[in-house]
Amino acid sequence: MRNIKTIMVAVLGISLLLGFSACKPKNAGNAVSADAAAKAYVAPGKYDEFYNFVSGGFSGQMSVYGLPSGRLLRVIPVFSVDPEKGWGYSEETKPMLNTSQGFVPWDDLHHTELSQTNGEIDGRWIFGNANNTPRVARIDLTTFRTQEIIELPNSAGNHSSPFITENTEYVVAGTRFSLPPDDKNGDVPINTYKQNFKGTLSFISVGKEDGKMDIAFQIQCPGVNFDLSHSGKGKSHGWFFFSCYNSEQANTLLEVNASQKDKDFIMAVNWKKAEESLKAGKGRKQAVKYAHNTYSDKTHSATSEIKTEVTVLDAKDLKDICYMIPCPKSPHGCDVDPTGEYIVGSGKLAALIPVFSFDKLQKAIADKAYDGEYDGIPVIKYEAALYGEVKKPGLGPLHTEFDGKGNAYTTFFVSSEVVKWNIKDLKVLDRAPTYYSVGHLCIPGGDSKKPNAKYLIAYNKITKDRYLPTGPELSQSAQLYDISGDKMQLILDFPTIGEPHYAQAVAADVIKTKSLKFFKIDDNANPYASKGEATAKVVREGNKVHVYMTAIRSHFAPDNIEGIKMGDEVYFHVTNLEQDWDVPHGFAVKGAANGELLIMPGETQTLKWIPTKVGIWPMYCTDFCSALHQEMQGYVRVSPAGSNVPLTFSTGKNLPAATTTADTVKKK
Amino acid sequence: MKKIAVFFGISLIIAACGGGADKDTKATTDPYAVKPAESSTGNPSYDPNRGVGKFTKVEVGASLDAAMAANGEKTYGVKCSSCHKLTEEKLVGPGWKGVTSRRAAEWIMNFATNTDEMLNKDPQAQAQLEICLVRMPNQNLTDDDARALYEFMRKNDGVK
Numbered sequence: 001m002r003n004i005k006t007i008m009v010a011v012l013g014i015s016l017l018l019g020f021s022a023c024k025p026k027n028a029g030n031a032v033s034a035d036a037a038a039k040a041y042v043a044p045g046k047y048d049e050f051y052n053f054v055s056g057g058f059s060g061q062m063s064v065y066g067l068p069s070g071r072l073l074r075v076i077p078v079f080s081v082d083p084e085k086g087w088g089y090s091e092e093t094k095p096m097l098n099t100s101q102g103f104v105p106w107d108d109l110h111h112t113e114l115s116q117t118n119g120e121i122d123g124r125w126i127f128g129n130a131n132n133t134p135r136v137a138r139i140d141l142t143t144f145r146t147q148e149i150i151e152l153p154n155s156a157g158n159h160s161s162p163f164i165t166e167n168t169e170y171v172v173a174g175t176r177f178s179l180p181p182d183d184k185n186g187d188v189p190i191n192t193y194k195q196n197f198k199g200t201l202s203f204i205s206v207g208k209e210d211g212k213m214d215i216a217f218q219i220q221c222p223g224v225n226f227d228l229s230h231s232g233k234g235k236s237h238g239w240f241f242f243s244c245y246n247s248e249q250a251n252t253l254l255e256v257n258a259s260q261k262d263k264d265f266i267m268a269v270n271w272k273k274a275e276e277s278l279k280a281g282k283g284r285k286q287a288v289k290y291a292h293n294t295y296s297d298k299t300h301s302a303t304s305e306i307k308t309e310v311t312v313l314d315a316k317d318l319k320d321i322c323y324m325i326p327c328p329k330s331p332h333g334c335d336v337d338p339t340g341e342y343i344v345g346s347g348k349l350a351a352l353i354p355v356f357s358f359d360k361l362q363k364a365i366a367d368k369a370y371d372g373e374y375d376g377i378p379v380i381k382y383e384a385a386l387y388g389e390v391k392k393p394g395l396g397p398l399h400t401e402f403d404g405k406g407n408a409y410t411t412f413f414v415s416s417e418v419v420k421w422n423i424k425d426l427k428v429l430d431r432a433p434t435y436y437s438v439g440h441l442c443i444p445g446g447d448s449k450k451p452n453a454k455y456l457i458a459y460n461k462i463t464k465d466r467y468l469p470t471g472p473e474l475s476q477s478a479q480l481y482d483i484s485g486d487k488m489q490l491i492l493d494f495p496t497i498g499e500p501h502y503a504q505a506v507a508a509d510v511i512k513t514k515s516l517k518f519f520k521i522d523d524n525a526n527p528y529a530s531k532g533e534a535t536a537k538v539v540r541e542g543n544k545v546h547v548y549m550t551a552i553r554s555h556f557a558p559d560n561i562e563g564i565k566m567g568d569e570v571y572f573h574v575t576n577l578e579q580d581w582d583v584p585h586g587f588a589v590k591g592a593a594n595g596e597l598l599i600m601p602g603e604t605q606t607l608k609w610i611p612t613k614v615g616i617w618p619m620y621c622t623d624f625c626s627a628l629h630q631e632m633q634g635y636v637r638v639s640p641a642g643s644n645v646p647l648t649f650s651t652g653k654n655l656p657a658a659t660t661t662a663d664t665v666k667k668k
Numbered sequence: 669m670k671k672i673a674v675f676f677g678i679s680l681i682i683a684a685c686g687g688g689a690d691k692d693t694k695a696t697t698d699p700y701a702v703k704p705a706e707s708s709t710g711n712p713s714y715d716p717n718r719g720v721g722k723f724t725k726v727e728v729g730a731s732l733d734a735a736m737a738a739n740g741e742k743t744y745g746v747k748c749s750s751c752h753k754l755t756e757e758k759l760v761g762p763g764w765k766g767v768t769s770r771r772a773a774e775w776i777m778n779f780a781t782n783t784d785e786m787l788n789k790d791p792q793a794q795a796q797l798e799i800c801l802v803r804m805p806n807q808n809l810t811d812d813d814a815r816a817l818y819e820f821m822r823k824n825d826g827v828k
Contacts, residue, residue: 531745533749534749554760
């Protein structure tokens with residue numbers, strides 16, 4: 001016993017010593033101070049201070065957390081089907097996942113960006129990008145629903161997206177994989193990358209009032225991998241900055257072959273000038289194919305339109321629009337400080353962080369301080385654009401956000417830490433360990449003109465020993481730091497869905513008062529809506545049977561349906577007649593080969609069902625709605641093809657008991 | 669151990685302070701919170717015949733306003749008919765036949781527009797809930813909707 005005690009004391013002593021000397025404690029015990037729990041505590045029934053919109057990575061969805069509690073408030077289905085909410089399963093939502101390749105049920109949502117006005121978060125929409133089948137989504141923040149998805153032609157792996165300009169004039173999308181353009185014959189040897197593969201930057205305009213997206217133009221660029229981006233702001237409004245790697249133009253073993261050069265590039269794009277070129281007719285119309293899907297809160301349904309043309313500008317021909325800034329080495333994050341003057345590049349393999357100056361960049365362009373060209377695009381001399389370098393900040397810098405007080409916070413994947421440094425003197429001020437291998441980070445408004453820097457959230461790729469083990473697959477995690485003082489203080493760990501990449505956060509007040517409580521039934525323009533039980537009906541059109549059904553606490557009308565025959569396609573159009581907050585009804589039918597419906601008050605949603613067998617099929621409400629929720633159920637009778645059972649429907653009509661028994665029917 | 673006790677103490681204090689500051693704004697958003705009796709709105713003491721809500725005096729004509737009753741019938745079709753029959757038969761809620769002689773116009777319109785508070789406070793509404801066991805949904809009726817529905821109830825009760 002005594003021995004164990006001695007050993008424990010010794011171990012404690014050593015770990016304390018190590019903790020202090022290395023500044024990198026390796027367990028939570030010495031990284032969390034006693035008041036941490038109080039700082040992250042939000043009492044039951046109390047609201048959080050911030051909304052945190054976190055990318056769901058390979059789940060394809062976007063999750064919404066409250067801060068500082070880390071409570072999961074909602075998962076918004078975006079690019080992946082979600083049977084729980086009927087997303088991609090109801091007839092109304094299926095078109096949202098349509099692409100030029102047809103219906104795509106999964107994607108990888110990497111980054112999130114809240115809409116801004118004058119460089120400040122305005123709380124209207126949030127955008128997300130699909131990294132696999134390249135798309136951008138817009139989510140409405142009154143309903144917390146995906147309202148629009150636009151596909152991107154000439155693209156693959158939409159990674160440097162969905163970053164926006166300071167008045168949400170544009171949301172951009174930069175292709176990670178370069179490819180032969182869509183209108184060219186793509187059937188070429190892969191090792192003709194240098195001749196045939198092109199990178200594409202898309203500028204998607206966003207309607208000022210309605211948020212409607214449209215591809216305003218694309219810029220065709222040399223074949224490289226575009227990685228991340230951010231727009232200029234304030235003085236640099238009108239410019240966009242895109243990091244890129246693989247300037248080696250390798251097409252295999254990029255791990256080695258795209259890491260040859262000391263420097264890759266940050267590409268600076270003067271998009272205001274690009275607009276002028278576009279107006280001057282310098283764009284080329286290109287035949288392409290891409291889907292544009294919109295969801296209407298009036299018809300409660302989506303439409304998908306396939307578009308066939310896009311206007312392309314060529315970076316090579318636009319000498320006064322695109323410039324390459326050399327950036328060491330395989331740059332990832334490309335972040336612009338709140339003043340718009342400093343552009344921070346994070347070279348994944350660099351042992352320093354270069355900070356570029358917008359003013360110096362302008363002067364370098366004016367002086368033509370070039371170092372040759374890269375595929376026809378002027379390369380600015382590194383020193384001519386460089387403000388300075390943060391020396392030995394850590395290993396593997398990835399992303400930087402800002403506190404609006406002159407400081408930057410950069411994540412380091414390899415050394416598992418967040419480092420706070422001063423932008424002016426480039427000195428490191430503080431380091432905080434993360435558990436483990438941090439990727440992205442988020443400060444509320446941290447990439448806008450007005451950060452609200454009370455907290456910093458680190459999004460980690462690896463959790464290993466942080467939570468109870470759950471087999472080989474472990475949760476990803478977020479870690480919350482209080483950054484209101486000089487030193488960062490870890491106050492909370494919380495698990496996340498999928499793999500979180502970028503996230504955004506904003507004071508709750510900006511969004512919570514605008515939240516919609518229900519849809520007005522009078523405004524419901526779904527062609528299959530039943531407004532009132534008297535309008536509920538069942539209509540046969542050939543082998544299609546349309547059930548116009550209503551739901552209210554706690555019954556469906558109709559709830560007895562007969563005369564369905566094998567070979568029929570049944571469409572349950574369910575209208576929720578409730579007109580109050582938080583009263584959705586669910587709808588499920590036995591054997592349905594898709595999902596459930598979850599119908600918000602005042603809304604109509606449709607479930608398609610193809611009976612597979614003669615018999616009685618139950619249906620019921622899936623979302624507990626009242627004390628008599630369990631009574632909210634009904635039956636559908638399915639008869640053989642060609643049967644003469646008439647089509648009937650009813651609710652609350654107890655027909656005289658029939659004499660046929662199941663046995664006698666069977667014998668026939 | 670001591671530290672833990674101190675910490676809990678602090679969180680309790682914080683929680684208590686938060687609660688106090690928020691009480692006013694919270695009451696309006698939480699349907700289950702019981703509001704203090706209103707004194708400034710002309711509802712000094714609780715009148716069980718009138719219930720709780722904005723309607724304190726409803727003008728009702730001697731004869732039926734047919735146009736208004738027709739509007740009420742439309743609203744009934746969309747928002748009420750799922751649960752209320754026009755006969756005396758109880759469906760989810762009570763049938764409407766005779767309701768205008770059982771209840772005052774003010775009580776009916778307060779219940780229709782201020783449903784949650786009525787269910788939380790009004791003895792007659794609570795007695796009805798014990799029979800039906802489904803809280804009447806707040807169907808977000810406008811004041812005009814509620815008045816028109818009352819006129820339709822009068823028509824249903826034979827007022828010409």
